[in-house]
Amino acid sequence: MKRLLPASSILFLTACSSDTSSEDPVIHVAAASGLYHAFSEIGEQFEAETGTEVVFSFGSTGQFTQHIREGASYDLFAAAQESYIDQLNEEDLIDESTRRLYAYGRIGFMYEGDIPDGMTPDYLLSDEVEQIAIANPSHAPYGMAARQALETWGIWEEVEDKLVFGDNIRQTVQYVESGNADTAISALALSYETNLSFDLIDETLHEPLAQSLAVPTAGEHPEEAAQLIEFIFSEAGRTIMESYGFTPPDED
Numbered sequence: 001m002k003r004l005l006p007a008s009s010i011l012f013l014t015a016c017s018s019d020t021s022s023e024d025p026v027i028h029v030a031a032a033s034g035l036y037h038a039f040s041e042i043g044e045q046f047e048a049e050t051g052t053e054v055v056f057s058f059g060s061t062g063q064f065t066q067h068i069r070e071g072a073s074y075d076l077f078a079a080a081q082e083s084y085i086d087q088l089n090e091e092d093l094i095d096e097s098t099r100r101l102y103a104y105g106r107i108g109f110m111y112e113g114d115i116p117d118g119m120t121p122d123y124l125l126s127d128e129v130e131q132i133a134i135a136n137p138s139h140a141p142y143g144m145a146a147r148q149a150l151e152t153w154g155i156w157e158e159v160e161d162k163l164v165f166g167d168n169i170r171q172t173v174q175y176v177e178s179g180n181a182d183t184a185i186s187a188l189a190l191s192y193e194t195n196l197s198f199d200l201i202d203e204t205l206h207e208p209l210a211q212s213l214a215v216p217t218a219g220e221h222p223e224e225a226a227q228l229i230e231f232i233f234s235e236a237g238r239t240i241m242e243s244y245g246f247t248p249p250d251e252d
Contacts, residue, residue, distance in 0.1 A: 062139025081141035
């Protein structure tokens with residue numbers, strides 16, 4: 001059965017002798033938080049078809065990048081921004097032949113209830129909005145995209161005191177659901193499993209969220225990781241990705 005490691009703790013994975021002794025190896029996947037619903041579904045179908053168990057760790061792309069630098073032995077890394085895969089490639093920490101652009105992501109506003117004109121820059125500046133959750137731009141690509149959108153609108157400095165930073169994009173949704181933020185600039189892909197309202201942000205307001213994946217050189221199961229990559233790019237995998245709002249690269 002597919003397993004998820006706790007979202008609250010991004011784990012360092014080292015050599016696991018129990019995996020190598022199993023007839024069906026377990027592969028460990030580090031994936032950006034925005035992939036939580038899509039990859040959970042992909043993992044279930046992949047395991048059903050192949051018998052290979054997938055253990056996911058969902059978290060911040062920047063933090064996973066640092067963990068891989070420090071020796072974490074993930075079998076596959078799916079980043080929310082291709083620049084992080086490029087960095088690891090320059091450091092010879094991934095198998096360059098496995099590097100693939102797998103999707104483009106989108107951001108938008110999540111909030112409780114209804115707003116007549118939707119969430120707008122002027123509404124963000126109003127007294128109606130006291131706290132705005134975004135993923136930390138220093139290590140989360142979706143947070144950087146949120147910052148870029150706010151800067152393009154020319155209101156970053158005006159709303160800076162209202163900002164609440166999440167460790168990853170999934171945590172921003174939890175801030176709104178718990179009432180600790182009035183709105184979040186979060187991932188379209190996370191809006192499908194929530195009752196929150198969602199207003200899409202114009203993608204021209206920020207750099208494209210071009211999402212890439214690759215097999216780290218420290219991974220223990222490159223063949224099984226390659227099989228999972230092929231499944232992600234299969235018709236079944238692409239259908240799941242599109243159902244959560246991701247745009248396949250060849251259709252962008």
